[in-house]
Amino acid sequence: MSRLLHSEIQSMLELALKATELAKTEVLKHYGKKINIDWKPDLTPVTIADKNTEQAVRDFFAKETPDFGFIGEEFGRTNTSAEYQWILDPIDGTKSFVRGVPLFGSILALYHRDQPVLGVIGLPALGSVLHASLGGGAWVDGNAAHVSSVTQMKDATVLSGTVNTMEARGYGEGFAKLRQSAQLYRGWGDCYGYYLVACGRAEIMVDPVVSVWDIAAMPIIFSEAGGSFSEISGNTRFLDSEGKVLAGSDGFTSVASNKHLHVYALATLKP
Numbered sequence: 001m002s003r004l005l006h007s008e009i010q011s012m013l014e015l016a017l018k019a020t021e022l023a024k025t026e027v028l029k030h031y032g033k034k035i036n037i038d039w040k041p042d043l044t045p046v047t048i049a050d051k052n053t054e055q056a057v058r059d060f061f062a063k064e065t066p067d068f069g070f071i072g073e074e075f076g077r078t079n080t081s082a083e084y085q086w087i088l089d090p091i092d093g094t095k096s097f098v099r100g101v102p103l104f105g106s107i108l109a110l111y112h113r114d115q116p117v118l119g120v121i122g123l124p125a126l127g128s129v130l131h132a133s134l135g136g137g138a139w140v141d142g143n144a145a146h147v148s149s150v151t152q153m154k155d156a157t158v159l160s161g162t163v164n165t166m167e168a169r170g171y172g173e174g175f176a177k178l179r180q181s182a183q184l185y186r187g188w189g190d191c192y193g194y195y196l197v198a199c200g201r202a203e204i205m206v207d208p209v210v211s212v213w214d215i216a217a218m219p220i221i222f223s224e225a226g227g228s229f230s231e232i233s234g235n236t237r238f239l240d241s242e243g244k245v246l247a248g249s250d251g252f253t254s255v256a257s258n259k260h261l262h263v264y265a266l267a268t269l270k271p
Helices: 006-028 048-064 094-098 163-168 172-180 190-198 218-224 262-269
Strands: 069-072 076-078 084-092 105-112 115-123 128-133 137-140 157-160 184-186 204-210 228-230 252-257
Touching: 006 048, 006 084, 006 105, 006 115, 006 128, 048 069, 048 084, 084 094, 084 190, 105 190, 115 190, 115 218, 128 190, 128 218, 137 190, 137 218, 157 172, 157 190, 163 172, 163 204, 172 204, 172 262, 190 204, 190 218, 190 252, 204 262, 218 228, 218 252, 228 262, 252 262
Parallel strands: 069 084, 157 184, 157 204
Antiparallel strands: 069 076, 084 105, 105 115, 115 128, 128 137, 204 252, 228 252
């Protein structure tokens, strides 16, 4: 299959948005209810909501795009030789989800080999969807999404998951400098943090350890929203030319910004 045309990208985006709505329906069946929590070897939680949501989306795409591959957090990879790959995190922010905190979401992306074609962040409990497609711009709930125009750290809002993780990963000193140079720091992490930066409500979002499904949608979202996205090292490639994930066992790092402050953030964070 050759590279998708603009009309085909829009058709794939429509499918992605339907899948995101499907994920929302499945997630909200369990939200706010008492459910069992299992813990993975990496000490992250998983629930029936994570698994059922991913399975529902997998089944949807198996019917709609049978020739495409799929990479999911809960059930791994299928059709590994496919030219196009859907990448899904069914619930990004499961720790928030199980505590009834609404700052979690589903992240979905489509890649052609190593190039992102579209990305979606759905926030089920907040009823909001941010999406972007190649050449189609970024949109949130029917309105154009764009990063902020803030150019100085003294006016910036910095976001992250937890300070503890930053310190444990060796970024404590740099992150302290970054957040102390900002006007405001908040611990709004996971997909909600990226959502805020892409929509111009914050300037920098940092995570010292992420998997490909956590960030697959971010390069296209931030490119189309006028921002920047990379690892702390500056790397911007997350899949190789065959569509295989490049990360080692420790995963990736990530920095999303409004572009104006990206170079400063990377320089400040580097150990």
